[in-house]
Amino acid sequence: MISNSKISSIAVDLVGWRQSNHPDAVVLDADTVKKDSGLEYDAASALCSAYNVQLVQDNPDITAEQFNDLLDEIVKGSFMSVLNKVFTDDDHLDTDLLYRHENTWDKGITNDTSFVGYEINIPKNMNVSAVINNVLLEFIGEQAVKVLVFNSAKDALVSSVEVTAKAKTVTEKALSQIMNAYEYFGGRWFVGYLRSGLTKEAADRDFEQSNLPSFCGGLLDIKPIKVAGWDAETMFDMNDIEYTSNTYGMNLEVSLYRDFTQMVLTNKNRFATSLQLQVAVDIVDLISNSMRSNKNERLSKSNALLELAGNKNNFRVPELVGLHDRLIAEIRKLRATYYPVGMKKHTLR
Amino acid sequence: MKGIDIPIQSQVDIFKDMWTGTDTKVYGRIFRNERDGNNVPEALDGNEYKEVLIDDTKDGICFFDVRPEREINGGSHTAVVDVYFAVNLSKLYPSVTERATEYMLNDILKHLQWLKPLRIVTGTESFATWDVKAEHNMQPFFLLRIETIVNYKITC
Numbered sequence: 095m096i097s098n099s100k101i102s103s104i105a106v107d108l109v110g111w112r113q114s115n116h117p118d119a120v121v122l123d124a125d126t127v128k129k130d131s132g133l134e135y136d137a138a139s140a141l142c143s144a145y146n147v148q149l150v151q152d153n154p155d156i157t158a159e160q161f162n163d164l165l166d167e168i169v170k171g172s173f174m175s176v177l178n179k180v181f182t183d184d185d186h187l188d189t190d191l192l193y194r195h196e197n198t199w200d201k202g203i204t205n206d207t208s209f210v211g212y213e214i215n216i217p218k219n220m221n222v223s224a225v226i227n228n229v230l231l232e233f234i235g236e237q238a239v240k241v242l243v244f245n246s247a248k249d250a251l252v253s254s255v256e257v258t259a260k261a262k263t264v265t266e267k268a269l270s271q272i273m274n275a276y277e278y279f280g281g282r283w284f285v286g287y288l289r290s291g292l293t294k295e296a297a298d299r300d301f302e303q304s305n306l307p308s309f310c311g312g313l314l315d316i317k318p319i320k321v322a323g324w325d326a327e328t329m330f331d332m333n334d335i336e337y338t339s340n341t342y343g344m345n346l347e348v349s350l351y352r353d354f355t356q357m358v359l360t361n362k363n364r365f366a367t368s369l370q371l372q373v374a375v376d377i378v379d380l381i382s383n384s385m386r387s388n389k390n391e392r393l394s395k396s397n398a399l400l401e402l403a404g405n406k407n408n409f410r411v412p413e414l415v416g417l418h419d420r421l422i423a424e425i426r427k428l429r430a431t432y433y434p435v436g437m438k439k440h441t442l443r
Numbered sequence: 444m445k446g447i448d449i450p451i452q453s454q455v456d457i458f459k460d461m462w463t464g465t466d467t468k469v470y471g472r473i474f475r476n477e478r479d480g481n482n483v484p485e486a487l488d489g490n491e492y493k494e495v496l497i498d499d500t501k502d503g504i505c506f507f508d509v510r511p512e513r514e515i516n517g518g519s520h521t522a523v524v525d526v527y528f529a530v531n532l533s534k535l536y537p538s539v540t541e542r543a544t545e546y547m548l549n550d551i552l553k554h555l556q557w558l559k560p561l562r563i564v565t566g567t568e569s570f571a572t573w574d575v576k577a578e579h580n581m582q583p584f585f586l587l588r589i590e591t592i593v594n595y596k597i598t599c
Contacts, residue, residue: 154499154500386499388499
């Protein structure tokens with residue numbers, strides 16, 4: 095798993111675009127020319143200049159603001175493309191329902207003024223993320239409930255979802271809440287709802303093995319909690335948390351993933367060359383498929399395919415290592431770093 | 444300036460005036476240069492050649508191609524000059540709702556003063572000498588060539 099929003103925040107500054115001196119060239123923003131790694135895109139291929147992009151992208155009347163935004167979007171997309179090529183192994187660790195076993199509807203839990211739900215502890219090593227895919231509510235009667243998500247590192251609500259639980263029917267609603275250790279450093283997550291104002295009772299899990307929780311890969315620590323007297327949609331005092339065995343009619347479907355985001359953020363310069371090459375590949379591909387018609391487009395297009403694919407077999411044309419091959423070589427180096435091959439064993443037959 | 448460049452440059456100035464306020468480019472006499480096995484029209488810009496075919500960043504372009512063979516009649520010469528136009532009709536005639544090709548022709552012929560028109564050729568056939576695509580002549584774009592004849596004197 096890789097957080098697109100976190101990665102996008104560093105992608106644009108990692109490698110820079112060079113400002114063209116051509117009088118018709120759009121003036122690039124300071125962020126667009128910034129290059130934390132010291133690399134520039136047109137160093138990978140002379141076809142990959144900002145002015146060339148301006149003349150091959152599909153809007154002849156593009157404004158400066160639109161063009162700068164376009165360059166940023168190209169870079170962000172290319173960076174995700176690089177990361178998806180490097181981190182190809184299955185990152186999914188586990189998916190499970192917190193409570194897998196069936197329950198009955200003959201016992202309810204009396205409402206009072208409190209926050210009830212779960213405390214979720216994510217491993218602090220930042221390389222694992224959990225996702226609450228769905229929240230499932232079990233109420234004796236039909237009841238509208240607002241499910242709240244908090245993190246102890248933040249006073250305000252993180253997210254919420256409105257669910258209308260059907261009477262005596264497990265009601266499922268997508269939440270898609272990602273929980274990790276780097277979004278709110280060192281915080282604990284809480285998912286639950288406020289009980290004041292509710293008229294129908296939540297179903298009690300008191301049948302056979304219905305209150306036996308699964309362990310979701312063994313990495314997550316999920317405990318049912320209650321905060322008595324709490325009535326606000328803000329983070330409560332953790333000293334007031336009471337750990338309980340009641341689930342208060344709430345079940346969660348949770349997935350666990352390996353998360354590479356922090357690894358990338360703390361080693362971003364290692365990805366600079368591959369980003370530079372991926373953007374060059376994407377731009378040269380744009381050139382070869384451009385619907386524009388002008389001198390730069392014509393001259394660039396005639397060389398684009400050779401630049402992409404290179405030349406090894408045609409003796410009439412100088413040998414050239416294409417952008418694709420250069421990118422693949424760079425990706426291999428990155429994979430060797432993050433997926434090192436162990437000791438190779440060879441046997442004689 | 445000498446020879447055929449005199450009437451051509453005078454006509455260039457008239458077309459530039461005609462298109463004042465638009466983002467058009469009028470080149471004078473171009474040269475047929477071979478690039479990668481193809482003939483490409485190029486204008487001399489200082490010491491550099493500049494290719495002058497369709498440019499979608501402009502509202503329109505125009506250039507003059509003097510045919511290689513010219514007749515000599517005593518002290519004067521006669522040359523056939525093809526005047527090429529590649530324009531964006533929506534940009535040049537924004538208030539016209541139909542395809543404004545006839546508006547374009549009307550304006551050009553009204554302002555053609557230094558060269559005598561012989562024939563009008565429209566569409567991709569007009570640019571048959573150069574490398575163009577069908578979409579270069581589809582709305583709002585329009586391709587046009589006017590074959591003209593010009594008499595001029597070479598003063599030695």
